[in-house]
Amino acid sequence: MAEFEDKVIHELDGIKEYDNPMPGWLMAIWWGSILFAAAYLVFYALAFGEGSMEAEYRAETDRALAAIQVYLDANPLVPSPEELLAGARDPVVLELGASRYARSCASCHGAEGQGLIGPNLTDDHWLHGGSISEVFLSVAKGWPAKGMPPWGRAMPPAELTAVVSYVRSLQGTHPAGGRAPEGQPFTPEPLPET
Amino acid sequence: MNDVVRFDDHTPRLFFLAAVFWAVVGMLVGLLIAALLFLPGLNMAPWFTFGRLRPLHTNAVIFAFVGNMIFAGSYHSMQRLLKTRLYSDTLSRIHFWGWQALIAAGGIGYLFGFTQSREYAELPWPLDVALAVLWIVYAVNFFGTIAIRREKHLYVAIWFYIASIVTVAVLHIGNNLAIPYSWIGSYPIYAGVKDALMQWWYGHNAVAFFLTTPYLGLMYYYLPKAAERPVFSYRLSIMHFWSLVFVYIWAGPHHLHYSALPEWASTLGMLFSLILWMPSWGGMMNGLLTLRGAWHRLREDPILKFFVVAVTYYGMVTFEGPMLSIKSVNAVSHFTDWTIGHVHAGALGWNAFLSFGILYWAIPRLWKTELYSVRLASVHFWISTIGLILYQVSMWVAGITQWAMWRAFEPDGRLLYPDFIETVIRIVPLYWVRLVAAILFFGGLFLLLWNLYKTIRSAPADYAKETEIRVPPLVRDLSAPGAVTAPNTWDHALYRLQHQLRHGVHRMLEGRAGTFTVLVVIAISVGSLVEAVPLFVDKSNVKEIASVTPYTPLEVAGRDIYVREGCYLCHSQQVRPFRYETERYGEYSKAGEYIYDRPFQWGSKRTGPDLHRVGGKYPSLWHVRHMERPDSTTPRSVMPRFPHLLTDPIDVAGVPAKLRALRAIGTPYTEGEIETAATAIATQAAAIAAEVESQQGPAGLADKEIVALTAYLQRLGTDIRWQRPEPALPLAVTSVEP
Structure with a gap:
């Protein structure tokens, strides 16, 4: 250290x-x-001004939504009622549906679909329609005002359809301690022959 | 006779012992909450939950361990640097016992939920008053000692002590202005965004002026003492002292990037943090270069080992800090464990390591004996160093992992990890690593305890006999021509000034403690005023939103439960304007939404999800079940259970006093609303209890705390109307025929 x-x-x-x-x-x-x-201060004052955070956020959102739209146009998910009903007899679909149900649905609808915070899924009464398409819509879009989240935003498409098929397979199982029936009665659509 | 000075070493001895005691307490609680964080079954509600224990950990480490070290080290070193005894034995006693009582009272109070829930300023108002009084006692004793000094010039260590004492007083009082509503509870006079700015002005500068500057003062005394080498550069001391004091105070808003705080404020916080990098490294370089010529002693001397790692860690943390203050880096680190890693690098690497070195050096000298075992101290050093590195690396990895998982999207626009719990479970292995690191660090501390105990046991019987030095009292410099006797004319005044300036302006300043202190006050005032005043004066900084209304009496009661349980320690209330946050939580947070939030509860860490938009997200029964048993609604949840909320009654009688206090500081409650508060509470509570019951939940909750807390949670973030940006669904579901 000279x-x-x-x-x-x-x-x-x-x-x-x-x-x-x-x-x-x-x-x-x-x-x-x-x-x-x-x-930086000069650049910030001249170039961004008030609200640069918001501007960045808007730009980020616009870019992302455009990209998503392109993706969805190329990969639409349009499950037919027949596919959903057939899934209720397919062991592979039911296994996937059951595991996803246990993870995301059981906390409100009960481990066996008997109802807990949310309604009973095993009886023949439905608050928002009991046809397989209506159930699909309820799961995908949710009923946010009542606490049912829009699962279409949270589940991969395959799991979403599998859960709906699984719920259909619970019809008439009547587990113990079930929540009282709510909504309108609906006769379930018949499942296809295997 | 008049030349004899006897040092009061009893006072530093007491403070050093207290520091060791509180280090054990603080780090033991830290060890415990490191486990509570991911092993929820260990929480024992209501007293021993993470939320109530965490402030006990931070306060015990900061104010008790580090605080006592500051008092011990400053009282020990200043007597020798100023060649005088401490100003008042009585004040020293009051200071010592008062401080320990304050910490004990505060710590026990936290277990009972007596907290302001403002980070590092959690003490309830009566203890805030006590802290201010005790700090003034310290200041009087400190400046009194300076006044009776027998050495004209203040050494650099004393500069740092002066800056710390003055600034901590300003910060503590400025941040804790509050209006009490009971003998223990209060609301801050600042609300929402303003409270956030004041709190982080305080919070960041607690780091600066409680954990950094006083410890630099200690470094400047104990490091050259232990190394027996001259301080490298006097002018570097001057440069980095004044730039730290001036620049540090501006940096606080970097804790609030991408929040509802106006951008100009957080931009200033970032820029001054960058400017702070080199002044901080000035301290590091002056420490490391002081060791030139002593490096060979590092092999056998654990004290120097501790000092070298402490100073190096100081350099590392003061590089990491400015880097984290950059907005785009902060977007990664904020709300993650990276922040936790950063503060522990500072608290363990810098504060604890410097403290250990000082303790091993000073305790044998104060007890007039030799250190019991140098070897044991070396073992302590290596165990702690391994713990320190494990701690940091685990938290870095955890932080980056959290960020990466929170922001991951599928190509169809869905979040890859929509369940927040997935991002928690993934980092649990890292929490295990951190627990091991904490055990190692605590194990090292235990060795220190044993080593110092054996050292003190070996002290001679007359160790308490006061050390004497002979030094004449300070008189005005009679060698200066015309100093005392000459007629007071302009010519002579100019002559005297020239004489005083013969060693430079700063050297003259070092002989004038009063002027020096005033300059420090000016230096810390500039940044404080420039950042705070516009926020309070210019209303455009917090844009009013017409639909935002005050909380109902029941929601006020519920909010105070949220504050009491320390929910903000794991849940933020601040959705940042990033797509991955608005997709997960909802619309980003606006400044005008917080104007009735006293205290603000934005939080700084997300162990659980953000709650600012939780209102209306779940049925009320969900909240009831979740508080009672979190894993019933969120499997694998790490949140503690709060079953007492379902059985404890709402404190209805206390609410009118709360509303009056809030009205006094600006929340527009009418007298009628205050008088009928009990009725309003009963009505709203009955409605929520009925909703829970209609959802087939438990009955009879209408007068229980859970209903108040649920009312508050269901209100959160609902004052403005917001919608998720389209497309609402990444599925072509509309084409399904019903």
Whole structure:
């Protein structure tokens, strides 16, 4: 460290003080940070002004929604009632549906569909229509005002249809401790022969 | 006779012992809550939940462990640097016992839920008053000692103590202005965005002026002492002292990026944080370069090992800090465990390591003996260092993982992890690593405890005999021509000034403690005023929203339960303007929505999801079941159970006093509303209880706290109308024929 003078200028309680020059790189970065801050402030004041956060958010949203629209146009999901009903007899679909049901639905509708916070799914009464298409719509779009989330935004398409098929398979199982029937009676559509 | 000075070493001895005691308490509670965080079965409601224990951990470490270290170190070093005894033995006693009583009272109070739920300023108002009084006691004792000093010039350590004492007083009083509604409860005079700004002005500068500047003062005394090497550069001391004091105070708003705080304020916070980088490294470089010529001693001296790691960690944290203050980096780190890793790098790496070095150096000297085992201290060093690194790495990985999972989308626009719990479960292994790190660090502390105990046991019988030095009292410099006797003319005044300036302006300043202190006050005032005043004066900073109305009496009661349980420690109430947040939670938060929030509850960490838009998201029965047993509605939830909320009655009688206090500071309640509060509570509570019952939930909840809390949660974020951006569904479901 030959560049330092190491000249003692004060001494107190046995502590000596040198007065070596400050490291050059340190001062250079310091002045650099001050200049950067000044430049950023000028740039910020001139270029963004009020509400740059909102502007960035709008731009991000617009870009994302456009990309999603392109994707959906290319990959539409239009399950037919027949597909959904057939799923209620397909063990592979039912296994997928059951596991997703346990994860996302059981906390409100009960582990066996007997109803808990949400209505009983095993009886023949329905608050929002009991046809397989209506059930699909209820699951996909939800009833946010009543606490049913729009699962179409949270489940992959295959799981969404599988859950609907699984719910159809619960019809008439009547588990113990079920919630009292709510809504209108509906005779379930027949399942296809296997 | 008049030349004899006896040092009061009893006071620093007491404070050092207290620091060790509180270090054990604070870190033990830290160890416990590191486990509570992901093992919810360990929570024991109501007293021992994460929400109630976390402020006990932070306060015990910051105000008790570090606080006592500051008092011990400053009282110990200043007597030697100023060549005088402490100003008043009585004040020293009051200061010591008062401080320990304050910490104990505050800590026990947290278990009972007596908290303001403002981070690091949780103490309820009577204890805030006590803290202010005790701080003034410290200040009087400190400045009194300066006044009777027998050494003209103040050493750099003393500069840092002065800045710390003055600024902490300003911060504490400025941030805690509140209006009491009971003997223990109060509401801050600031609401919403303004409360957030004041709180983080305080919060960040608690880091600056409680954890940093006083410890730099300690470094400047104990590091050259232990290394027996001269301080590297006096002018570097001057540069980094004044720039730290001036610049630090501006940095607070960097805690509020992408929030409802006006952007100009958070931009200033970011820029000054960047400017702060080199002044901080000035301290690090002055510490490290002081060790030139002593590096070989590092091999055998654990004290120097602790000092080197402490100073290096100080440098690392003060690089990480400015980096995290950059908006786009903060977007990643904010609300994640990265922040937790950052503060622990500072608190463990810098504060605890410097403290350990000081304790190993000072305790044998204060007890006039030798350290019991150098080897044990070395083991302590290595165990703690491994713990420290594990802690940091686990929290970095956890933080980045959380961020990456929160923001992941499917190509069809769905969130890849729509269930928040998935992002929690994924980092549980890292919480285990952190727990191991905490155990290692605590194990090291235990070695220190044993080592110091054995050291003190070996003290000679007369260890308490006061050390004497001989030094004449300070008199005015008679060598200056015309100093005392000459007629007071302009010529002589100019002459005297020239004489005083012969070693530079700063050297003259070091002889004038009063002027020095005034300059410090000016330096910290500039940033404070520039950031705070416009927010209070210019109404355009918080745009009013006509549909936002005050909370109902029941919601006020519910909000205070939310505050009491420390919910904000795991749940934020601040949706940022990012698509992955609005998709998960709903519309981003607006400044005008918070104008009745006292205190603001934005939080700084999301162990659970944001709650600002939770109102109306679930049926009320969901909240009842969730509070009683969180894993019944959210399988694998790590949230503690709050069954007492279903049995404890709402404090209806206390509500009118709360409404009056809120009205006094600006919430527009009418006298009629206050008088009929009990009726309003009964009506709203009955409606919610009936809803729960109609959803086939438990009956008889109408007078229970759960209903008040549910009322508050169902109100959250519902004052403005908002819609998710279309397309509402990523599915062509509309083409399904019913």
